[in-house]
Amino acid sequence: MRSLREIITQYRGRRFPSFVTIKEMGPRDGLQNEKSVVSTDTKVQFINRLSQCGYKSIEVTSFVSPKAVPQMADNYQVFQQIQKFEGISYPVLTPNMKGYDAAIQAGAKEVAVFTGASETFCQKNINCSIEESIRRFLPIMEKANDNNVQVRGYVSCVMGCPFEGDIDPAAVRQVAKRLNEIGCYEISLGDTIGIGTPEKTIAMLHEVLQEVPLEKLALHCHNTYGRAIQNILTGLEMGVSIVDSSIASLGGCPYAPGATGNVSTEDVVYVLSQLGVETGLDLQKLEETANWICAAIGRENRSLYRGSE
Structure with a gap:
């Protein structure tokens, strides 16, 4: 794994967007796979601390079946209890209409739906084909339009699948x-198992950009093989300006064996700051929040940046 300093040296002098929006995944994607249930109070404190770090978007929970994801069983309580700061969006994940209705009842103003670029992963993850998953979203989209609710879409396994191997960028x-x-x-284009490389990132984005405007795309990279930062910087060189990340590199995927956490928010912010890219985030507050949540849930902070870089 390359150090952050080595990556900064490699990419210094290249052209990137002047501002990159970081969307925080820690409270949802970061915690959903924890084996021990994290208390509602801890989740609420965590989100409230994140709200002080400068984010414009923090994904806070998932309105899924508690049998499928026990960690998110307190979704309503979490959403109701967090402080809602002006200028910050607090999206939630909603896999189906039942989840959408529950999210709206809780007061959500933005939701996310998810599918995959791998048929096998889709079947394992949400028990349907890719096309079936998208058809399930149609009534959500219709209702969201009536409710003036924004809907974000996630695509999993955009560069590789734990069951199918490499994924064709055309898919x-x-x-x-x-x-x-x-x-x-x-x-949001997700490298769910962290198998991506800069070359794969270029090939995938080249295909997607033929159908979707650049300003609508985000990168969601896992750091299984230590290449997430390089893949993100490659995407930013192509003009992408939205990145998903998770503080302290929390997270994983219950349906992707071997996948480790999302790329660390602190690492992304530190590297971008060294390359002259603004994010609006306070690195010191991020580090303090990362250390706090890791202590609270008994996890190691897996970010490479800990004030020592």
Whole structure:
């Protein structure tokens, strides 16, 4: 694994967007796979601390079946109890209409739906084909339009699948196209098992950009093989300006064996700051929050940046 300093040296002098929006995944994607249930109070404190760090978007929970994801069983309580700061969006994940209705009842103003670029992963994850998953989203999109609720779309396994291996970029293109057609305001492209490389990132984005406008795309990279930062920087060189990350590199995927956490928010912010890219986030507050949540849940902070870089 390359150090952050080595990556900064490699990419210094290249052209990136002047500002990159970081969307925080820690409270949802970061905690959903924890074996021990994290208390509602801890989740609420965690989100409230994140709200002080400068984010414009923090994904806070998932309105899924508690049998499927026990960690998110307190979704309503968490959403009701967190402080809602002006200027910050607090999206939630909603896999189906039942989840959407529950999220709206809780007061959500933005939701996310998810599918995959791999048929096998889709079947294992949400028990349906890719096309079936998108058809399930149609009534959500219709209702969201009536409720003035924004819908974000996630595509999993955009560069590789734990069951199918490499994914054809053309398959990602087709899924992203469908999500764009049904009205998702933004589409997050997820390297769920962290198998991506800069070369794969270029090939995948080249295909997707034929169907979806650049400003609607986000990158969601896991750091299984230590290449997430390089893949993100490669995407930013191509003009992407939205990145999903998780503080302290929390997270994983219960349906992707071997996948480790999302790329660390602190690492992304530190590297971008060294390359002259603004994010609006306070690195010191991020580090303090990362250390706090890791202590609270008994987890190691897996970020490479800990004030020592």
